[in-house]
Amino acid sequence: MSVKQVSVFLENKSGQLADVCAVLAENGMSLRALSIADTKEYGILRVIVPDADGALEVLRRGGYTCKLTQVLAVEIDDRPGGMAYVLQVLSEAEISVDYAYAFISHKAGYAHMILRVSDIDETVKALTEADIRTLEMDSLLTE
Amino acid sequence: MERYYQPEIECAPIEKIKAWQNEKLASQVRHVWDNVAYYRNLMQEKGVTPDDIRSTDDLYKLPFLTKTDLRDAYPYALLAKPLSDCVRIQSTSGTTGKRVVAFYTQKDVDLWEECCARAIVAAGGTKDDVCQVCYGYGLFTGGPGLHGGSHKVGCLTLPMSSGNTERQIQFMLDLQSTILCCTPSYAVYIGETLREMGYSKEDIHLKAGIFGAEPWTQEMRRDIENTLGIRAYDIYGLTETSGPGVSFECSEQTGMHINEDHFLAEIIDPNTGEVLPEGSKGELVFTSLDKEAFPLLRYRTRDICVLSRKKCSCGRTHIKMSKPMGRSDDMMIIRGVNVFPSQIEAVLLKQGYTSNYQIVVDRVGSTDTFDVYVEVTEEQFADTVRELTLHEEQLAGAMKLMLGINPKVHLVQPKSIARSEGKAVRVVDKRKLHD
Structure with missing residues (x-):
């Protein structure tokens, strides 16, 4: 009940993000979602792509330091309070979130949230008990 | 089983080595005195003549040569043979200042290549090996030295020089190279490129590497050994004394045997110039014993290391030097x-x-x-x-x-x-x- 995310180390220099996106584009890889964490000196690019293993391979060949991370994709209602509800459930279960980012679903009325947590199984259990749906890669791409 | 290129020399009893050194030193000093005005002047300033140098115990009486002397003497002032007797020039990179050029007669080249051959055999090399030399070829001594040594051993020699790493790896795969000769940082780079090309140590046939020309650590050795699936041997030398092969590692991998039939080593205090007893840490000084074209007496290498005559399990009797711990000038x-x-x-x-x-x-x-x-x-x-x-x-x-x-x-x-x-x-x- 989790999806693979590709994380890439990038130095804070102009053109770095453009270069890494160009590598993915050249290999016909489309991005479903992305987020960037940045500091003064470097950034961490996190992307969801249909073929995470393939993306890792082409990025490695391009000389990037990158790795796969298992993250949770959660379906939320696209309305005020939709995301707050999910976070409240996690908070009550005493699960802390390392990072999160969200994007609109293809399905009207819904959005998706990507979450990194330390214990995926425990998190899925807490979400399922609260009737919150977690998505596999297939449904994340199509919905 | 340990193999040697010249067992009668490499495993000679210490008394025999001392006897060779005493005899060779006297004639080397005489050769310099007769033919190199630059050094004769240094000796005269110290009031020393060839008659004062009867054995290696008298070595301390001789003046030092430094890198500055070699630069000042550029190009011909330390040459001890007519140019018509010389067959080769090699040179330092000149990155730390003016170039230093070294001259070789055919005999000088032969002895240098023999030293490299000893290193290759100590690393397990035989005539059945495929030796890939990716040190730079040209004025730099790395390529020509190991190339010549590889020929002397009878290995199938791949004269790759450095660069074009993907092609290096393609040759390594196609021609099943078994011995790799390059700088340790290039060996690391080859390992990285191998992985990027989608290969691992399982795909190549290397068994040993002979790495030198720059400082590297034990940790780097383990890293290279694991990545390439080889044993990594250190080799030491400098253009001024001929090139790589002045000393080399054996199977024990605990220091490099100095080819004492050609080079006399001392450790001195870099500040006072005082000779230090065996086992002390200090600056390494070399005296060539049978060079014809470019003999150097008491040349200060600026490398900081320790000498040890502790018995070595490989059977070689020549003194060992530790890996240089730094340079008196890169600190x-x-x-x-x-x-x-x-x-x-x-x-x-x-x-x-x-x-x-x-x-x-x-x-x-x-x-x-x-x-x-x-x-x-x-x-x-x-x-x-x-x-x-x-x-x-x-x-x-x-x-x-x-x-x-x-x-x-x-x-x-x-x-x-x-x-x-x-x-x-x-x-x-x-x-x-x-x-």
Whole structure:
């Protein structure tokens, strides 16, 4: 009940993000979602792509330091309070979130949230008990 | 079983080695006195004549030669044979100043290549091996030295020179090279490229590597050995004394046997010039014993190391030198503390990083800044800022523990640190610009 995310180390220099996106584009890889964490000196690019293993391979060949991370994709209602509800459930279960980012679903009325947590199984259990749906890669791409 | 290229020399009893040295030293000094006015003047200034040098015990009476002497003597002032008797010139890179050129007669080339052949055989080389030489060919001694040694052993020699790493690997795969000769930093680079091309040590046939021409650590040795699936042997030499092969490692891998039938080694205090007893750490000084064209008496290498005559399990009797622990001239003084790049490298490798780093020292106001740029590896990469910051702090902490001063560690992308495919640029000292 989790999806693979590709994380890439990038130095804070102009053109770095453009270069890494160009590598993915050249290999016909489309991005479903992305987020960037940045500091003064470097950034961490996190992307969801249909073929995470393939993306890792082409990025490695391009000389990037990158790795796969298992993250949770959660379906939320696209309305005020939709995301707050999910976070409240996690908070009550005493699960802390390392990072999160969200994007609109293809399905009207819904959005998706990507979450990194330390214990995926425990998190899925807490979400399922609260009737919150977690998505596999297939449904994340199509919905 | 240990094999030797010239067992009667390499395993000779110590008394025999001493007898050779005494005899050869006397005639080498005479040869220099008769033919090299530059050194004769130095001897006369000290009031020494060839008659004063009867055995190696008299060596201390001779004046030192330094790199500055070699530069001042450029190009011909230390030449001891007519140019018509010389067949080869090799040269230093000249990166630290004016070039130094060395001259060779055919006999000089033969003896040098024999020294390299001893190193290849000590690393397990035989006539059945395929020896890939990726030291630079040309004025640099690395390529020609190992190439000649490989021929003498009878290996199938691949004269690749350095660079074009993907082609190096293609040849390594197609022609099943068994011995690799290059700089240790290039061996690391070959390992990285091998992985990027989708291969591992299982796909290649290398069994040994002979690496030299720049400082490297035990950690780097283990790293190379694991990545390429080989045993990595150290080799030492310098253009001034002929090239690689002055000393080399045997199966024990605990230091390099100096070819004492050709080179006499001393350890001195770099500040006072005083000769130190065996086992002391100090500057290595070489005296050639049978060079024709470019003999050097008491040449100060500026390499800091230790000599040991402890019995070696390989059966060789020649004295061993430790891996140079730094150079009397690449030691940096940062905030009053002595720092050798090799110390930084040891910390990085111990913490699971590669040896791709650069130290940048500068001065802001009256304070030295000390920055270490480190290429982030997949093993050390984490996808949260918190973890990466922790890694930077851990590295800085380990370096502080080793050195006593705190560097600022910066993680950078792989291959973003400038490297030539020969020697890596480890230190950028910008303080000199302000002086």
